Amino acid sequence: MxxxxxxxxxxxxxxxxxxxxxxxxxxxxxxxxxxxxxxxxxxxxxxxxxxxxxxxxxxxxxKKLIEYDAPPSEIITNDKKNLVIDNFCRWKVAEPLKFYLTVKSYGQAFNRLDDIIYSEMRNELGKHTLLEVVSENRQKIMDNVTILTKKKALEYGIEIYDVRIKRADLPVQNEKAVYARMKAERERIAKQYRSEGREKAQVIKATTEKEKAIILANAYKKVQEIKGKTDAQVIDIYAKAYSKDASFFEFYKSLSVYENVLTTGTEFFLSTNNNIFKVLESGK
Structure with a gap:
């Protein structure tokens, strides 16, 4: 019990x-x-x-990814333009012991990440122009920032997955002037493309005209060759006909001349001494 x-x-x-x-x-x-x-x-x-x-x-x-939204900060680009960058990063605790020894808490980790990311962002964006940052090379720039921040963050047991720009704005006082310059630059590039297009069109047209001239010349040459051969054959036929009966050949040639010269309904008079008249008179 x-x-x-x-x-x-x-x-x-x-x-x-x-x-x-x-x-x-x-x-x-x-x-x-x-x-x-x-x-x-x-x-x-x-x-x-x-x-x-x-x-x-x-x-x-x-162990889950944590998103850190950094406060917007102003950065100067390579062409001396001020740019307000709003960025974020995704990270996680990779080495808990190192993390605890260096930063101890998430709050301190956020502060350390803020310093690291701002430093690398400022250095990397300072190598590029405003146009590259806001349009052309943003992805490549942020990939470089991610690589650099990853290396530094590992010292604190932090693994950074990526760093990205949410928004890149101009200071209010600079917006109109910068947008005007960007518009002018785009128009210059468009004009250059149009000029290059016209130049290529002229080259294509000239090439086509050249090829056309070559084709026509070859065709004319071929026609002349055929005509020459035909004329030679005709002459040969005439020569053979003449050799067999010279008087008939002359009579035939005379008729051919009249046929080519005179039109239908034309009246003409022949001399009694004309070879054709003599042939008709003699019946030969």
């Missing part, structure tokens, strides 16, 4: 010891075990762990 009444007490005591002598690291957590406030060990894998009650304490950190 006495043992039965003691068992619940023993179980309660054991449960209490279990609660104060163990701790659990979840799958999305890492932890640092401290002894009287001094860090002694880190845990980056999930599971049940043991500690000395009242001597050990546990500090937990999330």
């Amino acid at each position: 006495k043992i039965a009444s003691i068992v619940p007490i023993i179980l309660i005591v054991l449960f209490g010891v279990y609660k104060v002598a163990t701790f659990t690291v979840q799958i999305d957590q890492s932890a640092v075990l401290t002894l009287l406030g001094k860090p002694v060990k880190e845990y980056t894998t999930p599971g049940l762990r043991f500690k000395i009650p009242f001597a050990h304490s546990v500090v937990y950190f999330s």
